[in-house]
Amino acid sequence: MTLTACVNGRFLPLEQATVHIEDRGFQFADGVYEVVACLNGHFLDMDAHLARLERSAAAIDLLLPCPREELAGIVEETWRRNPFADAMIYIQLTRGVAPRAHLPAGELVPTLVVTSRELPSPSPEKLEHGATAITLEDFRWKRCDIKSIALLASVMGKREAARRGADEAFWLDAEGHVLEGCSTNVFAIIAGHLVTHPLDHQVLGGITRAMLIRLAREAGLEVEERPWSLDEADLTECMLTSTTNAVLPVCRVDDTPVGEGAPGPVALVLRQRMLQAMDALRETGNRNAA
């Protein structure tokens, strides 16, 4: 399939879809982004993604270039022109183009780029054995709640994880609490409860994180949003969430098995429930359908 991208409302073949070299996204990472899944033409939590995009934009003093409904239309049209059965839509909004200066003169026209590609999914091997992670002390900035395109620290973390043969790097705070991964939120099962770091400036409010918490409560699990660490007694399982992974067990951290070192029963039930909701969305357009 020849891919089509959308640049400021214009649809172009991907190779011709370009942005100015003085775009502030390119020179300053002065922008925000979203990644949304589209399953058989139905978007998973589009409203929540666009609301988060608007919040991230507002946090850097940027307005969406058009009302949310219009943006949703652009995103849908981008998918229609690249209609993967399971698609991953990337939306990037930057402050726009200006001669390089930290403080640009005057108001700029923001740059909006939307692409649609096949949604990646975890390999069968990863699903069978679980993902692996390393831990790194958090060296990112203090506004990780903003979905900023400034992802250098995350790239460095992922590269270090790959160098050590792991899938993800978990960021730890100075006290050793697990905050989140480079591109994922992280959960543990501790004494049978689902535990994850509370929403603050150190973590991104993942849309899949919120979905997992909802599904866990529906399944009768206690959910605790509190600081936690990997050496807590009664920690039996670990898992991560993101738009591209749904929920995935993590079975080794820093080369040490988590619990039994294999995907645990709670993670497997939660994954099954999440996949069921996604299948319902695929088939009926409503993920709550039975």
Ligand code: PDD
């Ligand atoms: N990453 N935390 C971080 C730092 C992230 O970058 C992401 C998403 C998440 C999970 O958010 P969500 O459930 O809304 O996808 C948590 C996306 C997928 C990316 O950068 O590709």
